[in-house]
Amino acid sequence: MKYLKVIAFTHKHVDLKDLGKFVICNETLSSCLNNVKDRFDIPEIFYLGTCNRVEFVFTAEQTLDNEFVKDFLQALNLPITKEQLESFISQVSVYEDTEALNHLLRISCSLESLVVGEKEILTQIRKAYETCRVAGFTGDYLRLIMSRVVKTAKEVYTNTAIARKPISVVSLAYRKLRELKMCTNARVLIIGAGETNKNLSKYLQKHKFSNFAIFNRTLAKAEILADDLNGKAFSLQDLKNYKEGFDVIITCTSSTEPIITSEIYQSLLNGDTSKKVIVDLAVPNDTCCEVLNKHPLTFIEVHSLQEIANSNLQERYEELIFAERIIEQNIQEFKPVLRQRRVEIAMREVPEKIKEIKNIAINRIFADEIESMDDNSRKVLAKVMNYMEKKYISVPMVMAKDILINNS
Numbered sequence: 001m002k003y004l005k006v007i008a009f010t011h012k013h014v015d016l017k018d019l020g021k022f023v024i025c026n027e028t029l030s031s032c033l034n035n036v037k038d039r040f041d042i043p044e045i046f047y048l049g050t051c052n053r054v055e056f057v058f059t060a061e062q063t064l065d066n067e068f069v070k071d072f073l074q075a076l077n078l079p080i081t082k083e084q085l086e087s088f089i090s091q092v093s094v095y096e097d098t099e100a101l102n103h104l105l106r107i108s109c110s111l112e113s114l115v116v117g118e119k120e121i122l123t124q125i126r127k128a129y130e131t132c133r134v135a136g137f138t139g140d141y142l143r144l145i146m147s148r149v150v151k152t153a154k155e156v157y158t159n160t161a162i163a164r165k166p167i168s169v170v171s172l173a174y175r176k177l178r179e180l181k182m183c184t185n186a187r188v189l190i191i192g193a194g195e196t197n198k199n200l201s202k203y204l205q206k207h208k209f210s211n212f213a214i215f216n217r218t219l220a221k222a223e224i225l226a227d228d229l230n231g232k233a234f235s236l237q238d239l240k241n242y243k244e245g246f247d248v249i250i251t252c253t254s255s256t257e258p259i260i261t262s263e264i265y266q267s268l269l270n271g272d273t274s275k276k277v278i279v280d281l282a283v284p285n286d287t288c289c290e291v292l293n294k295h296p297l298t299f300i301e302v303h304s305l306q307e308i309a310n311s312n313l314q315e316r317y318e319e320l321i322f323a324e325r326i327i328e329q330n331i332q333e334f335k336p337v338l339r340q341r342r343v344e345i346a347m348r349e350v351p352e353k354i355k356e357i358k359n360i361a362i363n364r365i366f367a368d369e370i371e372s373m374d375d376n377s378r379k380v381l382a383k384v385m386n387y388m389e390k391k392y393i394s395v396p397m398v399m400a401k402d403i404l405i406n407n408s
Helices: 016-022 026-040 066-075 082-089 097-108 120-134 140-159 169-179 195-206 219-229 236-241 262-269 289-294 303-315 317-346 350-365 367-371 375-406
Strands: 004-010 045-049 053-059 093-096 187-191 211-216 232-235 248-251 276-280 297-301
Touching: 004 016, 004 097, 016 053, 016 082, 026 045, 026 066, 045 120, 053 097, 053 140, 066 082, 093 097, 097 120, 097 140, 097 317, 120 140, 120 195, 140 317, 169 195, 169 276, 169 297, 169 303, 187 195, 195 219, 195 248, 211 219, 211 236, 219 232, 232 236, 236 262, 262 289, 289 297, 297 303, 350 367, 350 375
Parallel strands: 187 211, 187 248, 211 232, 248 276, 276 297
Antiparallel strands: 004 053, 004 093, 045 053
């Protein structure tokens, strides 16, 4: 596992407001990852971005020292100045070898999440990996890693009580919203039709909220969510012309620039001066600072949920111990699996070579002798050759696996 690497920026070391600088939007993801692959000769890589972490998981021979991390970030062409870059280098977390696998298993089990016990992180990791797999950025090695990540997370969630009475950033945000005692006929604008907003809208629907307008960059996705909520669907471009008023805005998009600008917010108000509510779970925030400074509103964001999250961690402390045991067991189980796979890859040309040798022997070297045999003798010879072929393929591979595992 010495080539497994992780570069991580998380809520533990980076202010959530700064974390947005590392977010890569879907439109530029391929070009960014191609840049670092070409620059550092990285065979496999995937990118994970959530509301409280940005991570790059990849394989590479290089050691993750400060110079490498600095060059890596510069190759991504992120909107970071040289001064900011120097500051962020001291806040980065890097993991290599077994520590990298341990880190991936811990985040998949939500042990490193803002809210310990929430299962959304596993879904986010799987989607992030799948996006990069489909785009051709991952291969066999990260496939094995992800299989172990999913297996471990399922065992932790099944065999511990860490996710009992599950709490997530979404549920915490809804709890804050409920404390405001909003009327169920409140006008709710939902900006973004991704997983986070879908989950939050389910809470609202469950508690009888019914007045929804959904805006999304892709109208078809907005229409799907609108159908579920019995609401109206709009393109994100329609937001600046929307004049039907609102009481609550719920927003979470992958945009690296504010969606709710001062101009758009003023237009949405349409002369209304009453106090509004914005639930902004995007990183970076979808709401620009000018809106927060100039208008009376209640603002609920990921950062404001930290105190509740810390309390949640204390409640689940004993379960963390059980979860860590499961993680350690999976790490030990995975090591021989990885070694066996290395042998399989190294020896995958053996079957073809043996078939080639057999064909040369039958069709060229001993062709005349075989031709002089009667039909029954040729059938017996064919059976013997096929039997020997299978043994010459399987026996060396089994022996090689045993030698590699027993001498590691």
